[in-house]
Amino acid sequence: YRAMWFAGRKHMRKTAGLKARIFFADMANGRESDPDYRTWRLLRYSLCLRPKDGEQLSDAQMAKCPLAPRRVHASGIAFHPYSATPGHFRDSLATLEQIVDDAEQAKRMKVGRGVYFTEQAFLTARGADAANLGAALGVTPANQAIYSNIAERIAYENKRVRTIAQYELYDEGRGFWDCGLLNADGTPKPAFAAYKVAIDVMKVDASNVK
Numbered sequence: 001y002r003a004m005w006f007a008g009r010k011h012m013r014k015t016a017g018l019k020a021r022i023f024f025a026d027m028a029n030g031r032e033s034d035p036d037y038r039t040w041r042l043l044r045y046s047l048c049l050r051p052k053d054g055e056q057l058s059d060a061q062m063a064k065c066p067l068a069p070r071r072v073h074a075s076g077i078a079f080h081p082y083s084a085t086p087g088h089f090r091d092s093l094a095t096l097e098q099i100v101d102d103a104e105q106a107k108r109m110k111v112g113r114g115v116y117f118t119e120q121a122f123l124t125a126r127g128a129d130a131a132n133l134g135a136a137l138g139v140t141p142a143n144q145a146i147y148s149n150i151a152e153r154i155a156y157e158n159k160r161v162r163t164i165a166q167y168e169l170y171d172e173g174r175g176f177w178d179c180g181l182l183n184a185d186g187t188p189k190p191a192f193a194a195y196k197v198a199i200d201v202m203k204v205d206a207s208n209v210k
Contacts, residue, residue, distance in 0.1 A: 001042065001045075001046045002045075002046045002047075002048075005024065005046070005072075006070070008022075009022050009073075009074075021075040021076075022074055022075055023074055023075055023076050023077060023078035023116060023118070024072050024074035024076075024077055024078070024109070025043055025046075025077050025078055025079060026078035026079075026080075026118060027039060027042070027043060027078075027079065027080065028079075028080040028081075028082055028119075029079070029080065029081050029082060029083070029092040029095075029096070040095060040099065043096075043099055044099055044102075047069075047072065047099070047102075047103045047106075047108045047109070048069040048106075048108060049099070049102055049103060049106060049108065069108060071107060071108060071109060071110065072103070072108055072109045073110065074109065074113060075113070075114075076113045076114040076115060076116050076162060077096065077100060077113060077114070077115050077116065078116050078118045079093075079096055079115055079116065079117055079118070080117070080118065080119040080120065080167075081093060081096075081117060081120055081151075082119070082120070082121065082122075082123065082179075083122065083147075083151070084122075084123075084138075084139065085139075085147065086147050086150040086151055086154065089147075089150075089151045089154060090154050093115070093154070093155075093158065093161070096115065097115070097160060100113065100115070100160075114160055114161070114162035115158075115160050115161050115162065116161075116162050116163045116165075117155065117161065117163065117164040117165060118163075118165050118167075119165060119167035120151070120164050120165060120166060120167065121144075121148070121166055121167055121168070121179035121180070122139050122143070122144040122147045122148060122151075122179060122191075123138045123139065123177070123178065123179045124138055124139060124140065124141050124144050124171070124178050124179060124189070138178075141189045141190050141191065142190050144179075144189065144190065144191045145189070145190035145191040145193070145194035145195075146194070148191050148194055148195060148198075149194050149198045149199055149200045150200050152164065152198040152200070153198070153200040166181065166195060167179065168180045169181055169182060170182045170183070170184055170186070171183050171184045171189075172184065181195050
């Protein structure tokens with residue numbers, strides 16, 4: 001993946017211009033927030049970091065990684081935090097941030113790169129195979145609306161998160177990857193109205209909310 005990314009960056013900058021914004025990763029979080037889960041291991045390996053603790057790879061593992069790895073000159077990290085709950089969303093973001101922190105400390109990336117959610121949604125698919133595509137478990141359409149606003153609040157409060165892209169607008173319609181704001185026939189789901197104005201109300205104490 002690392003070699004492919006550097007080759008792709010070289011040719012994209014050649015064809016799109018030196019100022020083209022190129023992200024690293026563009027990966028989904030998978031079903032687990034465990035730093036040793038396979039999707040996180042892929043990201044760590046591609047940054048020449050040990051899968052779990054952020055340190056450099058062992059001598060044997062370094063056989064496939066340069067002794068002095070090139071710094072990844074990316075505009076940011078692209079990420080798809082598909083989740084079953086807002087808590088999973090938050091934990092996935094925290095796991096990603098730890099990897100980015102480790103990469104910055106090891107000088108694998110420039111300090112201060114942002115996180116860009118190039119896909120984000122809560123899955124409402126009813127198909128049994130939906131959980132195999134990177135999302136955990138599907139949620140109800142009503143919870144999709146609630147969870148989306150909570151996730152947007154979590155992202156808003158995190159200064160590292162620069163953008164959120166809702167994917168998709170329409171459900172694909174087979175119950176396989178239905179995470180749109182609209183049903184396949186164009187009728188709105190509860191999340192459609194929620195997405196227009198993101199409001200998340202939290203109880204502060206017995207008499208106050210924010």
